[in-house]
Amino acid sequence: MRILFGLLTILGLQQCRCQVDIIEVDPMEGISTDCGYVEVRPGAHMFWLLYHHDESFAPDFLEPLDPVPIFIWLQGGPGASGVGYGNFEELGPLFLNLTRRPTSWTGLGHVLFIDSPVGSGYSYVTSEGEYATDIDQAGLDMVELMRGFYSKTGLQDSPLYIFCESYGGKMASVLGREIVKAVNNGTLQSNFKGVGLGDAWISPMDSVNTWGQYLYQASLLDRNGLSQVESSAARTQQAVDEGRWDDATSLWYATEIAILRNTDNVDFYNILYPHRLPTTPKMSKDGKHFGLKDHLAGLFDRHVAPYAVYSLDELMNGYFKEYLEIIPDTVTWGGQSGDVFSAMNGDFMKPTIDIVDANIADGYKVVVYNGMLDLIVDTPGQELWVERLQWNRTQEFISKRWTPRYYKDGVDTGGFSKDLDNFSFWWVLDAGHMVPTDQGEFMLYLLHDTVTKIIP
Template sequence: MQSSRNNIWLALLVIAIGALLAGLGVLLWWLIVDRHEISTNILLEGTGLGDVQQTAALTRLGRAGEMFWWFFPTLASAGVARPIILWLDGVTGLPPSAFANFGMFGPLDFNRNKRNDSWINEYNLLFVDAPIGTGFSKARTDNRIPQALEENANHLVHVLRAFYTHHEAYQRSPLYIFGQGHGAQLAVSLAIQLTDVDFSHNLQGVVLGNGIISPALALTKLGFYLEEMGYIDATGRAVIEGFSAETNRLVNNEDYEEAYDKFLSLGRIVEEEAGTVAVNLRRITDKLVRNPSAADYFGQKNYLRSMLDDVDINKFMMETVAPSLGISITFDAQRDAVVNAFRSSFMVPTVDKVEYILSNTSFKVAIYNGNLDAVSTTPGQLEWIDNLEWSGQDAFRNSERQPIAVNSLLQGYFRETERLTFYWINAAGQSVPLDSPEAAQRILQKIIFNI
């Protein structure tokens, strides 16, 4: 009898252990899927816009949500041998599927007219709405938007893996990652992650346009910049320099969230306390009416309205683009949640990532800056660029500064070595391809074709 009872208890114990192990297996599987975001492509089946070849898709990232990408193969011959330009904006920018695509250098403009100087004439274009939650990229819930830069870059790794799965012929095409504004942080982080991935790619370089790499440090030159431009007087400069000193103190103390909140108040400080009244920090020469929008981060929407004939970008994307692509996601609906998600990481300097790329990879790093951008002023950018720590820094600093001319017009200047180049771009704000398309095209030729 005792033996029989022991056998029953043993059987029950085995069943319990089996159930426990099965439960742990399910839990581990769920965590792995959630952590590593097994990705699948959902190709959009709409007719598309215009008569150009294109692929629009959502890459499903496990439980995180879906990332939107839009690929336009080049019109040039031997297209798979031509470079791929992956364009990224970020938290404070406008999604690439709209702004970079229709506003700057995609195949069509906002009137759906063919753009004769589109970059697809020479390059393959890949627009990705990143971070997740911006543009047509949708997080499953707001709390699924990653706070860490590396997690956001990991999303982009999965998107690229999905892209190459669908477009295998482009695996050996030279890849250049362009990051504008905050997109520069995503670009350098993605480049580093691509050094250790399990799919084939041919990354050649990282290009940072008016990049937010060390925002608090760059801010230290803003008071000087605005006073020299005549927008403020000595009193206003003292206000801004006090603001920048406090922001830097917070960053140095690793109080990144408070520093981020202060950084987002920059427009109000400049207008209400420093005395500029109405100024567009993204393009300082714009003349604005005194009607600031609290949700207009650094004046970019006002900037674009003035440059793009008052286009309502969200309306255009929802009423024109979404039906054409066959997508039902509300465009840029989670923008405020994304801005909030980056409170802990936005102000963390990523200079070390630029140094890592220069010191540990063979990728080129090219940096350009529009001289009319007051958020990422050119003197502020040079504060961190001139102090990079890598083996080629002395050669870079000692290289000759040379002019860039297009059709006999001076577009700016550059300083270059084999691995690092910096471009000063005249008469351009935060978005050089919009303000100075000729200069942007010339920069592309130098970066990609070395001509």
């Protein structure tokens, strides 16, 4: 890749306040990357970005991993960009203001960001008919991408772990399933080891049905507000029970509105963040996004647009796009994200507990982790679907006592975990939806534990 030199003006974001930093040395100098496009289907081009393992970021409280693993990161949405948001806001080597992140995952392994489903981030389609419309197609697309990735990098023998956030949990679980299928039928060579499901949208209704009580117990709803939220959730559940998936997404939006009105706009990603109006700089005056209307526009504005705030948008369509060199001039980072969100609308509220069951049955590591302050995917809802796993040791797992966890000696409790065979559940304290952002050191410890844990 060509390295840019000279004076760069970069917009940085800190707690939604922009600042301008002047950088005289190329911030990517010394950081080893690779990237590429894979045409996963005719007219559907998926983008990947790899940061190579960098010992200069190695955490001093953890032993190096040998062999060096690959950590895939899949963002949520659907339509949000891991190459953008996950990279610069959560776990890549640089913060959004292009200074070094001391908790970068590159200190433990290679980090592979994939913009999925196709159309997210730098990924793009050449016609509307090429967007994925369900999680199964998204999984097949990502397996095709992995074939192209391995062909270019030769890293198929490196231990592979898939980590994710939010809707990315559905993609991570299905990618794990499809990798196992492809390896077993001889169409893919991969040293796949497991999945890490972070605040994952695995069972949407278990989240929606617990929102009211979670907020009530946190003193963020009174009884009147609780009644309104639970009534709306019940209507959403009815739509799901009847298989009216588009209606279910619309009613999910109505339940969110009931929460916002009764909590003075609580933050869905961290209930302790400042309450603010559910708008972003990208929201147009007529309430439309990239052609989206009605409830889809509102949902996009709350759950996808925040992943593309203006300073990140400027970085990805300016300096970073030029740094990567291979992004077509016609491609705007995030330009098709609204179309992705719309195309997956009918799939959004469908549960994927059965796919997680398949991941466990396949014998690979499955780790569920959740931030205690997350609302959109609250921990009580996560516990509910875990208790319904068909795994033959589920009841034994539920009866186990959890274990307190500390990322190093002398620090306060960072969380708790239960482990049985190849399945683990982690409760992460003082973290919301974006666990790597809120608890970076503890997240590195969780990664390290996942890789080094021996399955009996």
